[in-house]
Every structure is written in C-alpha cells, then in structure tokens.
Amino acid sequence: MDIRDRFERALERVQKAPRYTGGEMNTAIKKWEEAPLHFGFCFPDTYEVGMSHLGMKILYGLINQESWSLCERFFMPWTDMIALMKEDDIPLLSMESRRPLNEFDVIGFTLQYEMSYSNILAMMDMGGVPLEGSERGEKDPMVVAGGPCAFNPEPLAPFIDAFMIGDGEDVMTELNRVILQRKQQGWGREKCLLELAKLEGVYVPSLYQVSYDDEGRVTRVTPKGEDIPERVRKRVVTNLNDTYYPEEIPVPYTEVVFDRIMLEIMRGCTRGCRFCQAGMLYRPVRERSMDTLIHLAEKLQESTGYEEISLSSLSSGDYSCLPELIRELMKRMKDKRVSISLPSLRIDSVLKESLEETQQVKKTSLTFAPEAGTQRMRDVINKGVTEEDLLEKVRDAFHGGWNSVKLYFMDGLPTETTDDLDGIADLARKVVSEYFAVPKDQRARGLRVTVSVSIFVPKPFTPFQWAGQDTLETIQKKTEYLKKVLDIKGVTFNWHEPYVSFLEACFARGDRRLGKVLRKAYEKGCILDGWNETFRYDLWMESFRECGLDPAFYANREREREETLPWDHIDSGISKDFLWRENEKARKGETTKDCRKGCNGCGLQKWRGVCGYANAGCV
Amino acid sequence: MRMLAVFEKNERIRHIGHLDIQRSVQRGLRRSGLPVAYSQGFNPHILITFASALSTGACGKREIMDVTMAGEVSEDEFLTRMNRAMPPEMQLKEAKKIDDRHPSLMGSLRAAVYDLKIRDRSQAEILIRAIPSMMAKDRIVTMRKTKTKLAECDIKPLIYALRGEGCDIFATLALTERESCKPQMLTEALKAEAGMTDEVRMLVIREGLLGENESGELIPLERL
Numbered sequence: 090m091d092i093r094d095r096f097e098r099a100l101e102r103v104q105k106a107p108r109y110t111g112g113e114m115n116t117a118i119k120k121w122e123e124a125p126l127h128f129g130f131c132f133p134d135t136y137e138v139g140m141s142h143l144g145m146k147i148l149y150g151l152i153n154q155e156s157w158s159l160c161e162r163f164f165m166p167w168t169d170m171i172a173l174m175k176e177d178d179i180p181l182l183s184m185e186s187r188r189p190l191n192e193f194d195v196i197g198f199t200l201q202y203e204m205s206y207s208n209i210l211a212m213m214d215m216g217g218v219p220l221e222g223s224e225r226g227e228k229d230p231m232v233v234a235g236g237p238c239a240f241n242p243e244p245l246a247p248f249i250d251a252f253m254i255g256d257g258e259d260v261m262t263e264l265n266r267v268i269l270q271r272k273q274q275g276w277g278r279e280k281c282l283l284e285l286a287k288l289e290g291v292y293v294p295s296l297y298q299v300s301y302d303d304e305g306r307v308t309r310v311t312p313k314g315e316d317i318p319e320r321v322r323k324r325v326v327t328n329l330n331d332t333y334y335p336e337e338i339p340v341p342y343t344e345v346v347f348d349r350i351m352l353e354i355m356r357g358c359t360r361g362c363r364f365c366q367a368g369m370l371y372r373p374v375r376e377r378s379m380d381t382l383i384h385l386a387e388k389l390q391e392s393t394g395y396e397e398i399s400l401s402s403l404s405s406g407d408y409s410c411l412p413e414l415i416r417e418l419m420k421r422m423k424d425k426r427v428s429i430s431l432p433s434l435r436i437d438s439v440l441k442e443s444l445e446e447t448q449q450v451k452k453t454s455l456t457f458a459p460e461a462g463t464q465r466m467r468d469v470i471n472k473g474v475t476e477e478d479l480l481e482k483v484r485d486a487f488h489g490g491w492n493s494v495k496l497y498f499m500d501g502l503p504t505e506t507t508d509d510l511d512g513i514a515d516l517a518r519k520v521v522s523e524y525f526a527v528p529k530d531q532r533a534r535g536l537r538v539t540v541s542v543s544i545f546v547p548k549p550f551t552p553f554q555w556a557g558q559d560t561l562e563t564i565q566k567k568t569e570y571l572k573k574v575l576d577i578k579g580v581t582f583n584w585h586e587p588y589v590s591f592l593e594a595c596f597a598r599g600d601r602r603l604g605k606v607l608r609k610a611y612e613k614g615c616i617l618d619g620w621n622e623t624f625r626y627d628l629w630m631e632s633f634r635e636c637g638l639d640p641a642f643y644a645n646r647e648r649e650r651e652e653t654l655p656w657d658h659i660d661s662g663i664s665k666d667f668l669w670r671e672n673e674k675a676r677k678g679e680t681t682k683d684c685r686k687g688c689n690g691c692g693l694q695k696w697r698g699v700c701g702y703a704n705a706g707c708v
Numbered sequence: 709m710r711m712l713a714v715f716e717k718n719e720r721i722r723h724i725g726h727l728d729i730q731r732s733v734q735r736g737l738r739r740s741g742l743p744v745a746y747s748q749g750f751n752p753h754i755l756i757t758f759a760s761a762l763s764t765g766a767c768g769k770r771e772i773m774d775v776t777m778a779g780e781v782s783e784d785e786f787l788t789r790m791n792r793a794m795p796p797e798m799q800l801k802e803a804k805k806i807d808d809r810h811p812s813l814m815g816s817l818r819a820a821v822y823d824l825k826i827r828d829r830s831q832a833e834i835l836i837r838a839i840p841s842m843m844a845k846d847r848i849v850t851m852r853k854t855k856t857k858l859a860e861c862d863i864k865p866l867i868y869a870l871r872g873e874g875c876d877i878f879a880t881l882a883l884t885e886r887e888s889c890k891p892q893m894l895t896e897a898l899k900a901e902a903g904m905t906d907e908v909r910m911l912v913i914r915e916g917l918l919g920e921n922e923s924g925e926l927i928p929l930e931r932l
Contacts, residue, residue: 101765101909106723112797114735342724342732394735394793425738426752 092179093187099173107343108136109170111184114340115392116162121186124159126269128152129183129193129216129230133208134201134619136164140339141347143401144199144236148261150335158265161185161193162339163216165208168616168623174215181216190216195231195268198249200238203596204589204619206245209234210611213248220608221247222295227278231268231285235261237370239292240323241549241656244596244603246294250278251285254659255323255370256356258332260290286317290324292659293317299601299655305642307600310658322660323370325699329356329377336388340395349397349430350389354382354414358403359684359702361691363471363675364460364502366548367403369663373693373700374407374684379414386418390427398422399430407685454493454537455486461502462512468678469504471671476516484523492533494520500567501545501559503675510567513542514574521579540575541583542568544590548597549656550663552671555648558594560641561587588626589618594644600655603643605636662699664692709777710810711786714802714930717768719911721797726761732798733773739793742786743779759813759917759929760820760883763890766912770801772929774813804930811932816919817883819868819926822891824877827909835895836872838902843870850897863889863897868926870894880918880926 090098100106121127130149132139139145145162152160161183166174173179180189190196196218198209210220218232219225225232234245235253242252253260264285271281286293296317300309312319326332334353341348357374358367377385386398398418400408408414418429459479461467467474483494498513517540524536544564547556559567564587575582596603609632617623633640648654650669657665667690674681681689684702688694694703717729724732734754737744746752755776762768786803794800826832842848845864852861866882866889877898881889891912899908919929 098909100723107721107725107728110721110723112718112720112795114732114739114795117796340732340735342721342728344728391739391741394738396738426746 092182092189095177095179096182096187099170099177099179103167103170103173105167105343108164109166109184110342111162111187113342115337116185116339118153118185119159121159121188124155124157126158126195126265126272127193128158128160128265129163129190129196130160131163131190131196131198131209131212132165133198133205133212134165134617135167136341137343137345139164140341140345142199142201143351143353144201144257146335146338146351147333148197148199148257149339150337151258151261151333152265154333155262155265157269161188163190163196163212165205165212165617166215171211171215171616181212191218191230193230194272195233195265198232198234198236200234200236200245202619203238203244203593206596206607207611207615207618209245209248210608211616214611222250223247225250225278231271231278231281233264237367238597240366240370240659240661241597241599242292242294242659243299243601243655244599244607246601247604247608250282250293250295252292252294253324254290254292254321255661256326256332257324258326260288260324263288264291283314283316289322292321294601297658301600301602305602305638307653307655307657309653310655320658320660323662325373325662325696326356327375327699329353329375330381334377334381334385336385337392338389340393347399348395349399350386350393350395351399351401352382352386352389353377353402354400354405354408355402359407360404360473361471361671361681361684361689362460363469363552363671364499364545364548365403366551369550369668369691370661371403372662372691373702375701376408379410379417382414383417383421387421390422390425396426397428397430454495455483455491456495456497457482458497459516460497460499461509462498462514462516463509465678466502466505466509466512468680469675470502471675471680473680473683476519479516480519480523483520484526487524487527487532490533492524492535493537493539495539495541496520498540498542499545500542500571501564503545503553503556504678505559505567507570510570511574513540513571514577517575517580518577521577524579536579538580539583540580542571543585544587546590546594546597549654550661550668552668552675554598554654554668555650555652555672557645557647558591560645561591564590586621589624591640591644592618592626592629595640596643598655599643602636602638606632606638609635662691662693662696664695667691709780710806710808711775711777711781711783712804712806712810712813712930713773713775713786713790713800714770715773715794715798715800717762717771718797719767722765722767722911725764726758729762729798730756730758733794736790736794736798737775740789741793742781742789743777745776745778757813759817762914763912766891766914768914770916770928770930771914772813772917774806802930813929814885816932817885817917817929818920819880819918820883821915821918822877822879822881823913823915824879824891824895825911825913826875826877827911829875831904831906831908832872832875832877834902834904835877835898835908838898839870839872839877842898842901843867848897850893850900852893861893863893867894883917 149160152158231250233251234249235257239252267284282293285291296313298311302308355376357371359374460472547553568584610629613628615625615628693700745755757774759772783803790800847862848864851858869880917929918926919932921927
C-alpha cells in the first residue's frame with residue numbers, strides 16, 4: 090500500500106477526518122509540475138486554528154500567484170492522527186497534493202505564538218526534515234519562518250535557517266527567488282544562507298555568534314562575516330493599496346474558528362498600549378483606501394460565498410473613514426445577505442451610528458477590552474480609555490438591543506495591587522447595572538456579561554520588555570481573589586491557568602540556549618502546548634532542569650536597562666530609548682498621547698517617509 | 709421556479725458530514741450569483757432541500773438537491789455557473805427545472821443504489837459467496853442502531869437487488885423516511901451468513917437515488 094492509501098486508511102479511523110482531507114474551494118490552484126519552486130506553508134497548530142489565520146491566506150495566494158512558485162498547506166495533526174501516522178509510517182502530507190514535507194524546496198512556518206514552537210519540531214520530524222539546520226543536508230528543504238514571534242527568533246535559532254522580520258509580502262518573493270536559484274544552480278546550503286542574509290529583513294541565525302556572561306545574560310551577538318549585517322532591519326510595506334491581497338481564499342468545508350472574510354482595513358496602531366507587542370511591531374499605521382477595500386470585499390464575497398465580513402486590524406475603530414466604509418459595505422452587501430462585523434472594537438472609537446448599522450443585519454456579542462480595572466492601571470499601560478467611555482458604549486448597546494457583552498482584562502501587570510483587581514469586579518458590576526437601568530420592555534432579555542482575565546506576559550519590543558512576570562504563586566493567589574470578587578449575578582468569569590503563561594514568558598524573551606530545552610521537551614513528548622488537554626508542564630520543567638536552565642531567569646527576572654537583550658540585533662524600528670522612556674512613564678502612571686495627535690519619537694522617524702505621523706525633528 | 713440538481717460528493721471529501729455539505733452547497737450558490745430564494749425571518753437562509761443525507765464516510769455519484777429560485781434561469785446556465793462556483797470535489801452533473809408543485813424529493817424517495825467496494829479481495833470473495841444462501845432465507849435479521857439502542861430488524865424486504873463481482877457488492881436498498889437499510893446493515897448480515905468476524909473495510913459509493921413511477925417501477929429520482 091502506498092503512502093496515500095495508508096493515509097486514506099488512517100482517515101477512516103481518525104476523529105474529525107475533514108481537517109485532513111483538503112479539496113476545499115479555491116485550493117486547487119496549480120499542479121506540482123507547473124512551477125519549479127515548491128513552498129510548503131506550515132501552520133504549527135490545528136487546521137481549525139490555521140485556517141482562521143489571515144497571514145497564511147495572504148502568503149498562500151501570493152506564492153501561488155507567481156508563475157514560478159507553488160504553495161501547499163500543512164497543519165499540525167491532532168494526537169489521534171499522529172498515533173495513526175506513526176503506526177502506519179505515514180509522513181506529514183500537504184493538504185493539496187498529499188506530498189511529504191521533505192519533498193518541498195522550502196518550508197515556511199508562521200510564528201503566531203510561542204506555545205506553538207514544539208509543533209514546529211513535531212511537523213518537521215513527521216515530515217522527514219532533520220530538526221536542526223546543522224543536521225540538514227543538500228537534499229533537505231530550506232526552513233524559514235516569519236510572523237510576530239520572529240522578532241525574537243533566538244529560541245528557534247537552531248531549527249530555522251532564515252527568519253523573515255516584519256511584513257512578509259515583499260520579502261517572501263525575494264526569499265523564494267534565492268531558494269529557486271539554490272535549486273536551479275545547485276548552490277550549497279552555505280551559499281544559499283549567505284545569499285539569504287543579504288536580503289533586507291532576513292535574519293540567518295547560524296551566521297551570528299552569541300556570547301553570555303557568568304549569570305547567563307547575553308553580552309553580545311556578533312555577525313560571523315563582513316557581509317552579514319549587525320542588525321537586521323524589519324521589512325515595512327509602505328502602501329497597502331499597492332500590496333498584494335488575495336481576491337480568492339480557501340473556504341473550508343467544516344467550521345473553523347474564524348469562518349468568514351477577513352478584510353484587513355489597516356495595519357499598525359497609533360495607541361501605544363504599553364503591554365501590546367503587536368502595537369509596536371506593526372508600526373507605523375497604514376490604512377487601505379476605501380476604494381481598495383470595497384473592491385476586495387466584493388471580489389472576496391464573490392469568490393467565497395461567505396455570509397460575513399469582518400473588518401480586521403489592531404484597532405478598527407481608528408480607521409479614518411470607518412462610518413463611511415461601513416455604510417458603503419452595508420449598502421453593497423445587504424442584498425447579498427452578508428453581515429459586517431467589527432472585531433477588536435476599541436471602546437473609545439465606536440460610533441453610536443455604526444453600532445446601529447451593525448445590528449441592521451445581525452446582532453452579535455459586543456467585545457470590549459478595558460484591559461485593567463482602575464484608571465490608575467489603565468494609565469500605567471497607556472490604555473487611553475475611561476470608565477465613562479466604556480459605560481456609555483455599553484449603555485448604547487443595551488438600548489440598541491444587545492444583551493451580551495464580553496470584557497477582556499489582564500492581571501499581573503506591572504505595579505498591580507489588590508485595588509486594581511477590585512476594579513475589574515467594580516467595572517463588571519457597573520456594566521450589569523447599565524443593563525438593568527434600561528426599562529424592561531426596551532432591553533433584550535437574558536443578560537450575559539463575560540469577564541475574561543488573561544495573565545500578562547512581558548514581550549520583547551514593548552516598554553515592559555524589562556519587567557519580571559508575576560510568579561506562579563502570586564498569579565494563583567490573584568486568580569483565587571478574582572474568583573471571589575467576580576462572583577456576581579449575570580457575570581461569567583473566565584480565567585487562565587498560569588503555567589502556560591509562565592512558559593510563554595520564558596520563550597517570548599528567551600535566548601538561543603532555550604533551543605535545547607525546546608528540543609528536549611519535544612523529545613519527551615511535548616506537543617500541542619497551546620491546548621489544555623495536551624500541555625505537559627511537568628515535562629517542560631524537567632527539560633529546563635536537565636538543560637541546567639532556570640525558567641524564572643527568563644520569566645520572572647527584572648532586567649537592567651543596560652542589559653543586552655537577546656533580540657537587540659533585530660531592528661523593529663522602535664528605539665530602545667523610547668521603550669525605556671515609556672517604561673519610566675508607566676511606573677509614574679503618566680500617559681503618552683496617540684501618535685495621530687503628534688509624534689512621540691518612537692524611533693521610526695529615522696526611517697524617513699515610513700510613518701505618516703513621524704516628526705523627523707522630534708526626539 | 710425550482711431547480712433540481714444532481715451533484716457528486718467525491719471520494720476525497722467523503723468524510724465531510726451532511727451539514728457541512730449543505731453549507732458548502734449554499735456557499736456555492738452564493739458564489740454562483742444565481743438568483744436563489746431566501747427564507748423570510750431574522751436569519752434568512754437559502755431555500756434548498758436535499759433528497760437524502762449521505763452519511764459521513766460515504767461518497768455519492770448522483771446526490772440530489774432542490775433549490776427554490778427567485779428568478780428565471782436556464783438549466784444550462786445553472787449548471788455552468790454552479791460548476792464554476794463549486795470545488796472539483798463537488799461538481800454538478802445535471803440540472804432540471806421543476807414545477808413549484810413538484811412533490812418533495814424526500815417524500816418520493818424509495819431506494820438507493822450502492823456500490824460497496826470491499827478493500828480486501830479475499831473478504832470480498834467470502835462475502836459475495838454468501839449472497840445466494842442469505843437471499844434464500846425468509847428473514848435476514850440484523851441489528852439496527854438507533855440513537856439510543858440496538859434493535860433487531862429484518863432487512864429481507866428492504867433488499868431490492870443484490871449481486872457481487874470482483875471486489876464490489878452492488879445493492880439496491882430501501883431508503884425512505886420510514887424505513888431504510890444502511891449498507892453497513894447489509895454487510896453485517898453477509899458477514900454473519902459467511903461466519904466472518906473480522907472488520908471489513910469498504911468504500912461506500914451511493915450510485916444514485918430511486919423513486920417510484922406510476923407503474924410501480926423504481927426509476928432514478930431525478931427522472932420522476
């Protein structure tokens with residue numbers, strides 16, 4: 090029986106076979122022989138998660154659009170499938186032509202969150218690709234990665250040949266061209282790596298030497314050759330209207346997490362929330378024009394048949410002509426029975442008018458992210474939102490017929506006290522009162538207020554990159570406290586287990602030595618760490634111990650201003666001085682204004698013409 | 709106006725369940741831009757019915773749907789536009805205009821024709837050899853799985869035709885809203901007759917759906 094027959098047999102025995110079958114609308118793009126370069130796009134999590142991801146759809150379309158390259162998808166199988174694949178000696182196969190991973194010229198992982206790292210190893214292993222760059226030979230694929238976590242690439246350095254830093258649209262094609270030359274001109278891996286390192290925004294970790302001091306802190310990261318840049322500058326797409334965006338995207342048969350059209354209306358955010366890594370990494374803010382968006386929306390609706398379009402960005406409420414855009418989309422989509430939804434609503438920017446328009450088609454639950462319970466704490470994190478803003482929006486929503494509100498908070502933020510935790514409960518209670526203040530015959534029945542509290546994880550390239558995370562004990566105490574104060578009628582409290590956040594904190598700010606821990610943990614059986622049922626905290630701690638590394642050193646340690654951070658050689662455009670200034674202001678509870686109100690000198694102003702709000706003359 | 713369409717659910721997507729197939733067809737209709745009718749009410753959906761839900765794991769050569777249209781469209785146009793809008797795994801074979809008073813597909817359905825491809829040749833031989841003796845019996849008792857329990861059931865009157873050839877068992881089995889014989893019930897009965905206890909791997913292909921004409925003959929449902 091050949092591989093594909095064995096795979097078919099496994100499908101008969103596995104749960105949720107549809108996540109492995111492929112054959113979705115808009116995926117039959119080209120035949121293997123049609124293009125010389127074969128790119129295996131790997132999403133290191135399950136199909137349902139991966140198929141909800143916008144970045145993958147963009148790059149999938151982009152690579153397939155080039156006549157000379159072809160892209161097929163790979164996802165992380167669930168444990169039952171992994172067992173069947175092992176039992177029957179089935180390698181990881183692509184969704185499209187069901188070819189093993191190691192038959193591709195280049196395989197690319199998207200790094201969305203740290204807890205998917207073990208899946209990267211698992212996928213390579215199942216796909217017959219040697220795990221570490223140093224173990225791979227001339228016949229093996231080049232392994233590349235990109236996405237937000239690529240900004241601290243160090244923990245993955247042993248496994249990934251080249252990282253793409255920043256916006257992927259332009260660099261993707263340049264990188265593929267180099268790898269095509271490797272294939273066609275028979276370049277050795279070394280030559281290929283050197284060529285890749287010449288591309289702007291590409292970091293080849295094997296070409297850098299890392300030194301540490303006695304305490305284990307990084308002291309220096311030095312390039313191993315003269316042509317190798319000391320710092321790798323992130324790629325920035327300056328005009329989104331000229332940038333590739335797919336007009337056809339795969340439409341899964343089964344329901345996935347986000348089963349709808351995602352229309353990226355802008356990239357970047359000017360708010361400057363101090364905990365938010367995306368808000369720093371995706372700077373500067375860039376908008377797509379209304380014309381482009383309406384064109385894309387219509388094309389995507391025609392090619393997918395989706396019933397819903399969500400406007401996607403870090404802060405959609407800030408889009409400069411949001412009401413006009415929504416009105417125009419509604420007008421064009423109404424007869425097609427397509428609803429428009431606005432995720433990641435910022436409570437200070439939603440217009441009452443657009444609230445009323447949204448419900449014209451469908452009433453969904455409203456989501457607000459005050460992030461912290463007191464004004465003091467919101468000032469610390471620079472979340473420029475007041476309680477009155479929130480309550481006003483909630484009031485409008487309840488009057489408008491909504492009955493379901495989700496509130497997102499974090500605990501463990503720097504300087505947090507019990508007052509701040511009480512503040513979360515107070516806010517929830519006030520939201521409940523707003524609902525009951527609406528006369529009974531004018532409000533929708535069945536109030537549902539969901540309060541979700543996640544655990545703060547300090548991230549690189551944020552003003553809190555020096556901060557220590559709360560210890561597990563502290564977090565557990567805080568959660569118990571929150572359970573008590575959030576025992577309010579009409580309120581559901583969702584909390585997170587602290588262990589995953591602790592490990593996330595280690596890898597988010599980890600150095601190159603963590604590669605060993607990752608490999609060891611994978612070998613011990615750690616996979617699918619983002620899922621409660623498969624997460625093995627004990628095995629992770631065992632791996633740290635056996636590697637002689639202390640997780641608290643990474644997660645809980647407060648760093649000094651002078652310390653060389655493991656990601657200092659990656660240039661995100663945001664200066665370390667700016668981040669430190671923001672950190673100091675945070676400790677004093679001082680806020681920083683929105684960039685739209687004037688340049689704050691984050692560092693991007695040094696790249697002339699990149700940020701529309703930059704003041705070249707400022708600090 | 710209603711459009712009756714014959715479509716395929718091919719082998720690759722045989723594990724996709726009926727609800728997902730329904731949604732995929734609806735999205736296909738939306739992609740096609742054809743003038744389909746929507747239900748009234750708060751959550752409008754396309755007015756479409758399927759003659760029979762095809763079980764997860766089975767593929768279908770000639771599955772049938774019935775779409776209510778909001779405007780005139782020719783059969784050819786329906787077919788062309790839908791086939792552009794559907795993935796290769798779910799292409800339409802035929803489209804036929806029917807009158808608004810045409811009886812419901814589900815109510816007219818009588819039987820289905822199956823090709824059961826037994827993966828293992830020797831198993832197939834044993835099962836096929838058991839056909840004559842099984843069919844010679846007055847009653848063929850097998851177990852029917854309901855939502856809550858297993859019940860005994862005589863499938864003899866539900867088997868309209870049965871023969872075997874090579875690795876294939878061809879069967880015409882009753883399929884109505886009231887009673888039906890699933891392919892697995894048939895193979896279980898054949899296994900019992902042959903005294904076989906091993907698991908039988910097979911690919912279930914539903915070749916077509918049958919209705920009954922005025923003279924009491926079973927003919928393809930789409931020809932009624």
